[in-house]
Amino acid sequence: MNGTAHCTIGAAAGFVVANTYHADLASTLLLVGIGGVAGLIPDIDINGKLANRITLSHKVFRSIAQFIGCLMIIYSFIQGVGTEKWLGMGIGVGMIILSSFLTQRRMLSVTGVGVLVGGLSLHENWLLLLGVYIIIASFLPHRSYTHSIIGILFFGVIASELQASLQVNGVFTTCVTGYMSHIMADMKIFPFNKRGVKLFLPLSSKEF
Secondary structure, eight states, rough: OHHHHHHHHHHHHHHHHHHHHHHHHHHHHHHHHHHHHTTGGGGGGSSSTTTTHSOOOOOHHHHHHHHHHHHHHHHHHHHOOTHHHHHHHHHHHHHHHTTOOOOOOHHHHHHHHHHHHHHHHHTHHHHHHHHHHHHHHHOOTSSSSSSSSSHHHHHHHHHHHHHHHHHHTTHHHHHHEEEEEEETTTTTSSOSSOOOOOOTTHHHOOOO
16 A cells, blocks of 8 residues: 555544544644654655655765765865874765765664654653654564554554643544554555565564
């Protein structure tokens, strides 16, 4: 199922939850938006549909890093003196070399670190945990743990912290419902899915 369909189903789940809680207009719009995002989150794993949308292209990032590395070499060569000159040039060369190994998977890891740092600086537990989730997802194959019961439980903890932060009823229910809707829509019971989901990882790799 494509990302638009997952987002739509998640948003619909948010709308149902909002009506269940008799939410006002502002809260309803918030829950619909959160539901749409939650419906996409499982695809944040590497090679998932969402991974490439939340990070810069690794090729763009690589080009920027290499350009900065070249500037550092030139600047250090012209302006540097003694040890500082060679240290600056060495850092520039290091940036060029390291950036050549940068992949989209590592860009996802960098994004996760950024979200984690944001959570620490803002003292928001849900954002910190989301950063941890993204970092872990950057090392996982598609449709593995993010599409399992473990993924649901982890995201449920994030959802609980988000509701505590926003103080809006229905946020937790919307997050978990939207997330689960994605996993259910990816199951093999639907004829348009060639692959299913491994709900019981790591205990079983059977696809459902």
